[in-house]
Amino acid sequence: MTDIIKLSAAELVAKMESGELTSVEITQAHIDHIIATDGQPLDADNRAAGKSGLNAFLHLNAEEALEVARGVDEDRAAGKELPALAGVPIAIKDLIVTKGQPTTAASRMLEGWMSPYDGTVTQKVREARMPILGKTNLDEFAMGSTTEHSAFGVTRNPWSLDRIPGGSGGGSAVAVAGYQAPLALGTDTGGSIRQPAAVTGSVGVKPTYGSISRYGVIAMASSLDQVGPCARTVMDTALLHEAVAGHDPLDSTSQNRPVGNFVDAAREGAAEGGLKGLRVGVIKELSGEGFQEGVLNRFNESLELLKNAGAEIVEVSLPSVKEAIGAYYLIMSSEVSSNLAKYDGVRFGLRVLPEEGPITIERVMSATRAAGFGDEAKRRIILGTYALSAGYYDAYYGSAQKVRTLIQRDYAKAFEVADVLVSPTAPTTAFKLGAESKGDPMALYKGDIATVPTNLAGVPSISLPAGLADEDSLPVGIQFTAPAHEDARLYRVGAGLEALLESQWGAPLHEQMPDTLELIRDFDFGA
């Protein structure tokens, strides 16, 4: 059984097509592994008891997943035509609404809420006939980079259980890294797909803004949010990206243009000579100071491999990225303050009555929001409310938008001399849970330096593993960025580098990951 869960989505498809495996076998194997590794209980009722496992899932959807799998198997047996990923199970970040399963955004505010409608990506997953394994953990409303801001417990990194899994999409990254799911959907507002991918040794893509519909994705910061694929291989992210991308009339910001040939691009990149002549621009500002030594070592080795494979390495400068964190936290928090206003106890979700005094609408709203939001959500709502206030708007939100324009220009200029840009995904490997994140929030925000600029510019990025850092044997991520709508380039260069690295390692990076069941057995969850 353990062999099934280690297969990639592309391999699973091949084995289903050859009749070697059924979707039910595949789906059941993943459900079994989730139950074995995620920790009990998996249900909301007993959540307070905490979990003694990875805690990547907030909800397990076993019954429905198996039903979908059975349907796929029957149709395959009957010789019916099936979508490319039919029968391959998937995990969905609990920020994306799903009919028939709870959607919480990892917030007390939505605990127990059942969406009456499916998001567009959810619908696409259903149309693709993919069994949905369940909903994955995240920082509350996707705000954080450690998944410690989930109202339902931390998710643990399968490389080392006392380390952060990254965030906000720690659940989706750990689900794929920990062999609980071959594929997962995440969302990326400032790095929430890529940074968790980097610290868990998996692959994550933030597509071009507007490539995948946001309808049914609980909004954090509308102008930055983008849905994207998570997997253990570049090819798998390409397969999933193709399955869920495309114009959606329900999302005004979705791009009305054909979906690219990502799978072909990945295949071409991985082939002999696939990287020849590719101009790779190393971002000067994001490849030196402030980055962990082991991260830089792996990064520079990857550059060597690319160069040896015929790529042309050039240096580019994005002078405005030094302002990116400031601009990002103002724009993001401003939009957050407005997007999260609807959580007030009036129409859905949590309602808390004031403990004493009159019950007026203002007081019910206050009590609900005080009880329902965690500290990080409150911090960002307050920051955003302040940034939009009369008299401060120009200085904060207005200036941030100007910086955003400058960053977009920086990228446009860099892409004149390079086909793709490259940097490490995150300055460090996974740090310890609790330690760094409980102190100065600004220190934590600075960890987003390499990922937020692409959200501000709306351009696509991929993070894939570049190896393990010498000092802590934890995964290092490398990030490529392409011009808007050129997502295919990411799959080409990503699959190309992945092939070069794997031929060095002799196996996928995850083969070096400790056995999760053993880690759990030996770990003290009481700590």
Add this chain to the structure above:
Amino acid sequence: MSDEILSFEEAMEKYDPVLGFEVHVELNTATKMFDAAPNGFGNTPNTNITPVSLGLPGVLPVVNGKAVESSIKLGLALGCEIAPVSHFARKNYFYPDTPKNFQTSQFDEPIAANGSIDIELEDGTVFTIDIERAHMEEDAGKLTHMGGSSGRIQGAEFSLVDYNRAGVPLVEIVTRPIVGAGERAPELARAYVAAIREIVKNLGISDARMERGNVRCDANVSLMPKGTTEFGTRTETKNVNSLRSVERAVRYEIQRHAAVLESGQKIVQETRMWHEDTRETTAGRPKSDADDYRYFPEPDLVPVVTDEAWIERLRSELPEPPSERRKRLKTDWGFSDEEFRDVVNAGAMDAIEETVAAGAPASVARKWWMGEIARIAKDREVELTETGATPQTVVELNKLIEAKKINDKIARQVLGFVVEGEGEPAEIVEKRNLAVVSDDGALNTAIDEALAAMPDVADKIRAGKVQAAGAIVGQVMKATRGQADAARVRELILEKLGIEN
């Protein structure tokens, strides 16, 4: 409890009013501004909704293209410039009638700006009102406060909210300050709102029913001492739901402001609520320019881009403006000012226009619609157009009269039968045998009988007292049940008695 007010005359002696209006027009599009929920009135609460109009987690808005077209048409009708690119913004405030706790509106880049319209008062005086902007936004839901005695939020035990209206497309029309109306300010206020209502109705973009809130007016009033030019502090009066209320509310606020200023106090900048029952305003929530809605560009929507060809197509589709149409019709019909005003006030303009188009002279059309048909409508308490009489009825009646088939009196009877549903005028004349008796033989018999019955009158006529013939004519008309042509009868009498006419 009631505020002190000054008499209107005294207020006008000392102060000049400055007005300003924000008129909200609900568009009659099939669906809402940002989603596919139906835009309907009077449906079961919370049935015209989708996840979008409820603001559920994850939803996104999409602009209703029809609503944009309607807004452009309205902007053009108000003489505005249409922005090549305009944006939506979020107006953030917490209130349960707004499902997202922000209203999606246009802020610094409205679809239409810088227009003006001429408003004609009843006596023909024309005021030009400058339009600052017309912008698109969404309506809020409707709150019903339960358990209190007043139906107001104060004292209510709980409130019900109906989101059927949440997201209905609105255009808000904002005027520039209106100076110089003087004592005609209340009248002008009414006329302005009436004109907006007429324009949107004429464009077909709104049902324009004020009692349903399709057209809602917030009236801003301030006073400045006569001879000065610096605007005073203004109040914004809401809940003004009829044309009559607009006039009364403006008048009341002028009087109240004057009393406050006369007593040496200051006007508080605030929202006032109009109460039609007591004909007073009461203080609403304080409103200051410091109200902070934290506007910022709506990141879920893309800009509304209008190109020249689209605007020109919509411009070419605009119906004739109501004021120009009135001018044209008055000239065409040759009515006096008074006649035309009566026609307009009676709501007979459309009917007369159609009647003229169907072939009757304007004077005849006016005579029927303002006379007999108006009387029937009044008796039955229905609209002019609801009596059963149509422009075609009037045309046919007129043809029968001109052909001397019937006379005016019979024509009125025929109309009565038409209204009763007996059929078309010609059919009724035929069926009821109402045609004028034009057979001289039959008339001569009746005349002979009348002369024989009144020999003394016959003698008087023979003696040259021609006017005495009236009595014989009357007798003949009676005998023919009014169906004779009186003039012909008179001719025959004189002929018979050998009198040269």
